């Protein structure tokens with residue numbers, strides 16, 4: 482790796498390597514092992530969209546790896562005066578940036594940065610538009626690897642909710658298929674599914690009870706009202722009744738099933754609070770695993786850049 486833009490195009494060996502490297506930073510007491518792999522490197526976090534989990538866990542991960550960390554305040558930067566993305570990046574590169582961690586509202590912005598603007602700076606995708614959220618996918622894979630009771634090739638996984646607007650769903654589907662999951666389902670009303678979703682080799686259910694029957698992993702997705710553009714119809718209450726992950730519904734899944742959600746959660750819309758906070762929930766473990774996965778990906782990308790330079 483020299484950049485980390487997407488899980489698409491990465492093979493099973495690389496995804497497994499990321500999972501194992503990330504697992505190596507996780508100590509048995511839930512703490513994270515520090516490392517010196519980014520000693521002397523300058524990492525710049527450029528978040529053109531809001532974030533709580535991704536931004537913060539990247540910063541924690543960078544510091545755990547020994548990097549010098551700079552958070553650009555986009556709202557106060559000269560992008561607000563119309564400076565182009567390329568000019569902004571060239572200026573930051575001149576300030577000796579070794580790595581950009583970027584969240585951007587435009588799908589494909591990362592590929593433009595990594596391929597056309599600054600190929601010698603490692604670009605890490607922290608979420609671009611509706612396209613990809615590869616570190617979220619990898620922290621989800623690490624969480625499944627550690628928390629589910631079966632290996633990937635025996636697992637049945639249901640991704641539930643607003644698949645249409647979800648970069649997490651796209652990246653999760655790709656990673657799960659690359660890792661050879663046995664049975665991959667998407668569960669949503671037709672209005673929240675992208676056209677032609679079947680071509681990704683998933684089984685599609687618009688009946689929630691059938692869609693989660695016997696599954697080992699439930700991944701709830703946030704209803705993305707800001708991308709839907711108009712309020713969800715008929716109502717969030719109706720959506721919760723039909724597709725909400727409730728304690729009663731969870732009993733239809735395997736008895737050892739785990740419940741995941743990338744956050745932020747709409748409690749009482751896509752998930753009930755007693756499930757989100759219940760014993761089968763691994764939602765906060767996902768957040769902690771995010772630090773380890775981001776450490777692994779950044780260390781691997783920096784190693785790739787160093788080998789290109791030498």
Ligand code: CP
Nearest residue numbers: 532533534535743744
């Ligand atoms: N899961 C996720 O990307 O959360 P944030 O938007 O808070 O980073």
